[in-house]
Amino acid sequence: MTVVIGYLPSKQGEAALSHGIAEAAARRTGAVIVNSPRRGATVDAGLIDGEASATLVARAAASGVRATVDQAPHGSDIVGVFASAVERTGAELVVIGLRHRTPVGKLVMGSDAQRLLLELDVPILAVKEPRG
């Protein structure tokens, strides 16, 4: 039983990470930090390098949580990466960050968060970045 945390180097990603680690610590389980780059581009700004992922693992360890980083790339849909992470680890909770998106933006680009909320079978904790 673990907690799957969706992470990107952004405010929302940080919020998801800190809440995810807190949840994992409270449930006394491990955590899988999903940092999935989009396939195709040469550089993905959301991808973290080895050094940064070691820092994340250390941060989790400081709260007593054993974390691993999963960097499987995704194509046009990110749900598959989360679904397989959940299936592989038998996770009981998924933590993701939410950001505000205008209705038009959502119409054009869609929303990864919405797809995750609708399609994953485990409970999902959606976190917003701290205000102010």
Added chain:
Amino acid sequence: MDFNAFLNGFDVVLEPQNLWYCLLGVVIGMLIGVLPGLGPAATIAILLPITYTVDSISAIIMLAGIFYGAQYGGTITSVLLRLPGEASSVVTVFDGFALAKQGRAGTALGIAAIGSFIGGTVSIIGLSLLAPAVASFALDFGPAEYAALALLGVLLVSTVGSGNRTKALIAAAFGLLLATVGRDTFTGAERFTFDSLNLTDGLDFVPIAMGLFGVGEILYNLEERHGKVHAPAPVANVWPSRKDLRQSSGAIARGSGIGFGLGVLPGGGTVLSSLVAYAVEKRRSKTPERFGRGAVEGVAAPESANNAAATSSFVPLLTLGIPANATMALLFGALLIQGVQPGPQLVDQNPDLFWGVINSMYIGNLLLLVMSIPLVGVFVRILRVRPAILAPITALITLLGAYTINNQVFDVVLVIVFGAVGYLMKKLGFEPGPLVLAFVLGSMIEGETRRALRIFEGDPTGFLTRPISGTILAIVVAVILYPLFRRLLGRRTRETDDTREAVHS
């Protein structure tokens, strides 16, 4: 050298329109230098139709800027991501990426920019001095000399360049074959036209180049899109220390010299010169074991060399009218589109263009030096654009451009056909460069040979008795025989070959 004409060249460059096109060219060059896959040849091919509507000097200034600008850009990805943006930056990867891993990416980029600037500038000065001299010498050339020279050009490009020699020769032969399509210029007989009116005037250079380089590269890159994804690399402290500068000054000087020399040779070009400069630096060094582990010289030498070569490869084009490599073949095509016949007469007949283009390189190099260091971060951002988005846009521009040349659908079909050919060639390990070059030079070889034979009244020994064409043909024979000699001596030199392979791979 006509000093007034040289100064007038600066007058031409400093016109706002030309300055603007120079800036545009170097920025585009740098961008596509950063993008792996899309090389300067492809970009120039795609942009050829645009030059129809632009003043000839501005057009050539822009296209030249793309070529040498790409040499700067290619370094950035070599250093930061271990991905050579251009073939000429492949060797920069070894030491550049090693430096980046030590947190000295900024130093590597700074040294590369300074080396490129010095290499480029040294080479332009060489070009300014050498080009008029070569041109005045070449004024004595007749049809026999041109035929021999073009033959030598085709041969050198297919043998000297990196890659498989047999495949390059096959590609060149195919290019020569394509050059024969169309109505014979002397007798008017139709050859390989299959009664098609579109083929009567022969195949046009532009759609062939756009297909082989443009569409072919796009298709080939689409296949490779599922490569590894990289995390963005941080760049800090771009200014190299005084110690780094002192350490690399010798390498920059030697690299510039090597680049200038090899760039002038047909088939030499940027790739070969960067390889040679790196190998020379490694051999000269008292501590060769530092190479590959982050030696600044290992970045400085190839980067100075490829820029110097990019510049000096203009010498044969502007003075003899013979393109030295595939990119120069495209510029040759661009000049022809503008109704300018490159050759020894260019200096006298069109001094504005000759000196305008050469002097624009001083300005262009300065622009690149100023831009390259502060804008590294911006350029790296381009890599976030996925090929799945970039490729359709480029393909659309290419096909639209092909249509606008003559407003003929046949040209578009030609681009697509040659795009498929180019894709298959790349996939099977053939380089499209020799094909395009042989196509350009093929009609020259044929036309000049027949013209010469008429002058000699059908006596082929005339080629050998004229001193200049005789010498050139002797070099042709030497180039053909050299690989055979090497094979005979092969066993003895196997070991040195192995070390060279190690450098190449």
